[in-house]
Amino acid sequence: DTPLPPACRYSRFFRIETELPGTSATLSLPSSRSCNHREATMSEHEDTKQTLSTRRQLYERDFPLYKQPVEVGCFSLDSERRFFNDDRQLRYYVEPDRRSPNFKLGDGYRDRYVKRDDGVKEGIDHILRWILANRSKLDVPRAAAAGPTPACDLGVDFITWRGHLTKLLTTPYETREGWMLAVTRLHGTLYMSEVETEAARVDRQTRSERHQEMMYWGYKFEQYTCAAEPSGRPDEGGVVNTNEAFCTVVRTRLAAHRLLFSGEVDCRDRDPTAPPAPACYLELKTSAEICTPKQRSNFHRFKLLKWWAQSFLPGVPRIIAGFRDDDGVVVSVETYQTSKISQLIKNEYNCWKPTVCMNFCSDFLSFARSVVREDNPRVVYLFSWEPHKEVSYSIHRDTQYCFLPEWYVSEITHPE
Numbered sequence: 001d002t003p004l005p006p007a008c009r010y011s012r013f014f015r016i017e018t019e020l021p022g023t024s025a026t027l028s029l030p031s032s033r034s035c036n037h038r039e040a041t042m043s044e045h046e047d048t049k050q051t052l053s054t055r056r057q058l059y060e061r062d063f064p065l066y067k068q069p070v071e072v073g074c075f076s077l078d079s080e081r082r083f084f085n086d087d088r089q090l091r092y093y094v095e096p097d098r099r100s101p102n103f104k105l106g107d108g109y110r111d112r113y114v115k116r117d118d119g120v121k122e123g124i125d126h127i128l129r130w131i132l133a134n135r136s137k138l139d140v141p142r143a144a145a146a147g148p149t150p151a152c153d154l155g156v157d158f159i160t161w162r163g164h165l166t167k168l169l170t171t172p173y174e175t176r177e178g179w180m181l182a183v184t185r186l187h188g189t190l191y192m193s194e195v196e197t198e199a200a201r202v203d204r205q206t207r208s209e210r211h212q213e214m215m216y217w218g219y220k221f222e223q224y225t226c227a228a229e230p231s232g233r234p235d236e237g238g239v240v241n242t243n244e245a246f247c248t249v250v251r252t253r254l255a256a257h258r259l260l261f262s263g264e265v266d267c268r269d270r271d272p273t274a275p276p277a278p279a280c281y282l283e284l285k286t287s288a289e290i291c292t293p294k295q296r297s298n299f300h301r302f303k304l305l306k307w308w309a310q311s312f313l314p315g316v317p318r319i320i321a322g323f324r325d326d327d328g329v330v331v332s333v334e335t336y337q338t339s340k341i342s343q344l345i346k347n348e349y350n351c352w353k354p355t356v357c358m359n360f361c362s363d364f365l366s367f368a369r370s371v372v373r374e375d376n377p378r379v380v381y382l383f384s385w386e387p388h389k390e391v392s393y394s395i396h397r398d399t400q401y402c403f404l405p406e407w408y409v410s411e412i413t414h415p416e
Contacts, residue, residue: 052367052391056172059359066358069250069315071277072137072260075130077245081116083126085133089246091226092270093282093320094234096333103224103322103330105217105286107236113216114241118204123193124161127262128408130249131159135415138260153187153412155258156251158365160192162263162313167194168364169309169357171385178386182401183368185375186409190368193403195382214328216240221286221322221330222266230270248278250314255362257369263314278315283307289323289331300345304336305352311338312354364391377404 076089096103131138131154138154167179180195196204207215219240227234249262266284274280287303290296307319317338322330336344345351364383371393372381380401385391396402 049393050367050371052364054172054360054385054390056353056356059172059356059363060353061355061359063355064255064358064362065253067253069252069278069313071248072251073130073134073249074265074277075126075247075249075262077126077243077247079114079241079243081122081243083129085130087246089244090265091222091228091246091267092230092232093267093284094225094227094232094270096225098333101224101322101330101333103221103324105220105322105324105328105330106213108220108240109213109216112237112239114239114243115216116242121196123403124159124191125405125408126247127159127161127249128405130262132408132411134249154189154260156189156260157258157369158190158192159260161194162261162310164192164194165259165261165313165361166306166309168361169313170305171364172356172360173305173352175387178384180385181383182403183372183381183383184377184379184402184404185372186377186404187412188375190372191404192368195401217324217328218284218286222284224330225284225320225322226267227270230272248281248314250278252315254358254365257362257365261313263310265314265316279317281314281316283311283316283319284322285319286322286324286330289325297348300348301351304341304345305357307336308338308341308354309357367391377409378402 073085074087074090076084076086078084078089138156164181167174167181171179178197178199180197181192182195183190183192185191219242223238223240224234224236245264247262248265249260252259265278265281267282268274268277269280269282285307287299288295290299307321311317311319319336319338321334321336323332323334324330342354368381368383378398380396380399380403381393382396382401383391383393
C-alpha cells in the first residue's frame with residue numbers, strides 16, 4: 001500500500017501522504033482543525049440518533065487524501081446478465097470524425113434494442129461473486145493489517161458500487177433527487193447497496209416514450225465508437241443489448257477509509273502502448289449541443305459535476321462527449337480530461353467544488369462507520385437523504401432491506 005510520488009498523473013487532486021491522517025474509525029476524533037470541522041457537520045436528535053449535515057460550507061477544507069485507484073480485477077456480464085470473471089465484454093475506442101460524425105442515435109431503437117429489466121434489483125451481487133472468485137487478491141496477513149485501522153477479513157472498510165459513491169460526492173449540490181443507502185457490517189467490512197426511493201420508482205415506471213428513447217441514445221453512441229477487438233471496427237448495425245457490461249474493480253483509500261468498489265467501463269484506449277488500467281479506460285457520454293451561454297453554464301454546473309465524480313473515483317482520465325441535436329444526431333465530439341474539469345468550471349459563479357464533494361463523501365463514510373456497529377448481515381442500517389435536509393438513518397433487523405445473500409455470507413464466513 002505504498003503511496004505514489006507527488007508527480008503522479010492525478011497529483012493535483014490526490015493528496016498523497018505517507019501515513020494515515022490523524023483520524024480514527026469512529027467520530028470520537030482527537031482535536032484538530034479538521035476534526036473540529038467534522039464534528040461540526042453532525043448533530044443529534046432528542047432520541048440520540050445522529051444526523052449528518054450536507055451544507056456545503058462545512059466541507060470547504062483541504063482536499064482529503066485520496067490514493068490513486070489501483071485495478072485489482074474485472075468482470076463481465078453477458079447478454080443474459082450472467083457473470084464471468086474475465087474481460088470478454090471489454091471494448092476498444094475507435095476515434096470518430098469529430099467535425100462531422102453524423103451519428104444517428106435513434107437508429108435501431110425500434111428493432112435492434114434489448115433493454116435490461118431495470119425493475120430487477122441486483123444489489124451488489126455481481127461484486128460479491130467477483131470477491132468469492134478472487135479472494136486471494138484481497139486477503140491480507142493479520143500482522144500487516146495491525147495498526148490504526150482494525151483488521152478486516154478482506155482488508156477493506158467499504159465494498160460498494162462506484163455509482164453509490166458518485167451519489168455521495170454530488171450530494172452537497174443535488175437539489176432534486178434524494179437517495180437511500182443500505183449498509184451492513186460483516187467481519188468488520190461495511191457493505192453498501194442502494195435502495196430505490198419511492199420517487200425514483202415512480203419516475204422509472206412513468207417515463208415517457210421520448211425519455212426512454214433518449215436513454216437509448218447514450219448506448220447507441222457507444223456502439224458507434226467501440227469495437228470488440230483492438231483492430232476492429234464498430235458494428236453500427238448490431239443489436240444494442242444493455243444487459244452486457246464490462247466492470248473494473250478498484251482499490252483505493254479516501255482519508256482513513258479503505259475502499260473496494262466496482263464500476264462499469266465503456267471502453268479502453270486501443271493503443272497497445274496505453275498505460276495500464278484504469279488509466280487506459282475512457283468514459284463515453286452524450287449531451288445536448290451547447291448553443292447559448294446559459295446552456296454552457298448549466299452544462300458546467302450540473303452535467304460536468306456528475307461526469308467528473310463518476311470518472312474521478314475510479315481514476316478514468318478521459319471523457320469522450322458526443323454533442324447531439326434535438327433529433328438525436330451527433331454533431332460534434334469533444335474530449336474532457338477528468339483532471340482539468342475543475343479548471344473549466346472555476347469561473348462559474350458559486351459553482352461546485354471537488355474538495356466539497358470529496359470531504360462530504362469522506363465524512364459520510366466516517367458517519368457510517370460510527371453508526372454501523374453490529375457485525376451481522378441480518379441487521380441493516382438504512383441511511384436516507386432528501387435535498388435540503390440532513391442525512392439520517394434507521395435500523396432494520398431481518399427485513400426486506402437485508403441484501404447480503406446467504407450464499408455469500410456462508411462462503412465468506414466458512415471458506416473451504
